[in-house]
Amino acid sequence: MQYLKKTLRWFGPSFGVSLKDIKELGVAGVVTACHQVPIGEVWSSQIIGELKKEIESNGLEWSVVESVNIHKAIKYGLPERDIYIHNYIETLKNLAENKIKVVCYNFMQLIDWTRTNLNFELPTGAISLLYDPVAIAAFDLFILQRDRAAEVYGDEMVQKAKHYYNTLNHQGRELLKSAILAGMPGSKEAIALADFRSTLEEVSKIKKSVLRENLAYFLKSVIPEAERLGVKMALHPDDPPFPVFGIPRIASTYEDLKFILDCVPSPSNGLTFCSGSLGAVGTNDLVKIIRDFGPQIHFLHLRNVSREEDGKFYEAAHLDGSIPMPKLMEAIVNEQLRRQNSGLGEVAIPIRPDHGHVLLDDKKRKDEFYSGYSLIGRAIGMAELYGLEKGIREMLMKAT
Numbered sequence: 001m002q003y004l005k006k007t008l009r010w011f012g013p014s015f016g017v018s019l020k021d022i023k024e025l026g027v028a029g030v031v032t033a034c035h036q037v038p039i040g041e042v043w044s045s046q047i048i049g050e051l052k053k054e055i056e057s058n059g060l061e062w063s064v065v066e067s068v069n070i071h072k073a074i075k076y077g078l079p080e081r082d083i084y085i086h087n088y089i090e091t092l093k094n095l096a097e098n099k100i101k102v103v104c105y106n107f108m109q110l111i112d113w114t115r116t117n118l119n120f121e122l123p124t125g126a127i128s129l130l131y132d133p134v135a136i137a138a139f140d141l142f143i144l145q146r147d148r149a150a151e152v153y154g155d156e157m158v159q160k161a162k163h164y165y166n167t168l169n170h171q172g173r174e175l176l177k178s179a180i181l182a183g184m185p186g187s188k189e190a191i192a193l194a195d196f197r198s199t200l201e202e203v204s205k206i207k208k209s210v211l212r213e214n215l216a217y218f219l220k221s222v223i224p225e226a227e228r229l230g231v232k233m234a235l236h237p238d239d240p241p242f243p244v245f246g247i248p249r250i251a252s253t254y255e256d257l258k259f260i261l262d263c264v265p266s267p268s269n270g271l272t273f274c275s276g277s278l279g280a281v282g283t284n285d286l287v288k289i290i291r292d293f294g295p296q297i298h299f300l301h302l303r304n305v306s307r308e309e310d311g312k313f314y315e316a317a318h319l320d321g322s323i324p325m326p327k328l329m330e331a332i333v334n335e336q337l338r339r340q341n342s343g344l345g346e347v348a349i350p351i352r353p354d355h356g357h358v359l360l361d362d363k364k365r366k367d368e369f370y371s372g373y374s375l376i377g378r379a380i381g382m383a384e385l386y387g388l389e390k391g392i393r394e395m396l397m398k399a400t
Contacts, residue, residue, distance in 0.1 A: 004348060007351065008352055009032065009352055011370050014188075016375065019054070028061060029062060032051070033068065063102065066299075067236070068088065068092070070105060070107060074214065092226055093229060103226075103232070107211075107235065107251060108236075109247050110203065111191065113239040114136070114244050116130060116179055117135070118178075118182065133312070136244060138162075141162070141165070146200065212250050215250060230268075234298040235271055236274055237251045239274070240281075241281055242281060252284075254292075261293060271293060273301065275301065276305050290332060291335075294331075302325070302385055303355050305323065325388065333389065353381030355378070357377035359374075359377060
């Protein structure tokens with residue numbers, strides 16, 4: 001039986017990790033994108049081919065695209081959205097022409113993911129990522145100074161946020177701002193505060209039902225074309241899976257994912273299963289999600305988080321934290337067995353260790369990495385996940 005296909009995300013040589021580094025880790029391929037192309041524009045076949053050739057010259061394959069980002073006109077249902085949907089389909093055609101057939105994407109509002117501390121020190125001394133809802137409120141109320149922001153949080157949270165903000169010195173306030181405004185993956189440029197504020201004001205007027213309708217409109221336009229091309233679209237869940245700044249989420253729960261998959265039934269309409277995103281709340285049954293939606297899982301992001309009672313969570317080691325990783329891996333291997341026995345679906349599902357602690361020599365060059373994407377921390381995560389997969393596979397073989 002085939003193992004999961006080990007991959008690592010790569011943002012390019014300017015982000016501290018080379019293709020040679022990745023090759024030495026023994027992975028099969030990389031997960032990357034044409035980051036130089038502005039969101040909404042067509043990725044030409046030439047640009048895609050050049051990047052693919054660079055990857056293959058290092059003995060690797062381009063396993064998954066992450067991400068072909070969706071223009072805000074599509075997300076917010078603006079009049080020009082059809083232009084950007086057309087461009088999106090053209091990009092899919094050019095990817096298919098280059099035999100790249102798995103596309104991870106998301107429909108998150110504002111930014112791809114949100115954390116409030118990018119340098120959270122663990123008891124071991126390793127550096128992790130932290131989300132603190134009080135810090136989010138403090139940023140919104142006292143740094144962004146958004147009109148009527150207090151209505152989003154309520155009196156008790158406003159007081160907690162005020163106390164938190166007052167304990168921060170100038171440097172602490174700047175670090176909070178830079179953490180939340182960290183650039184999109186593949187970019188080292190932070191989002192401008194004014195741009196963030198205007199986008200937040202824009203999307204705060206849109207109801208969840210409308211955001212859902214906009215996603216459905218996109219899927220109904222794109223999925224039939226993707227199916228014709230043999231491209232698997234793998235939607236990534238919201239991170240974190242609950243409202244941030246009062247903005248509703250539409251890909252955060254079992255019901256959300258079912259709506260997305262039922263919207264356009266197709267083998268091309270699928271999911272990226274991200275354990276860390278979905279597992280940041282205890283109400284999501286991750287094993288059930290794998291069991292029920294397994295045939296439509298085209299890509300795996302595995303990481304762990306430690307949840308706290310006050311709503312905080314931080315990125316834990318891959319086999320520690322609040323998420324029962326052995327149970328998830330068992331459900332994944334069982335899905336592989338189902339695919340192997342039925343002859344339907346890719347058995348060697350691409351997997352990557354999602355995020356990784358900054359430790360050891362990586363601390364000397366941590367400013368080179370995109371947050372969460374150190375080399376050694378992710379290598380440890382991959383080794384742990386691979387060992388877990390092998391152990392569970394042997395256990396299941398003995399049981400039969």
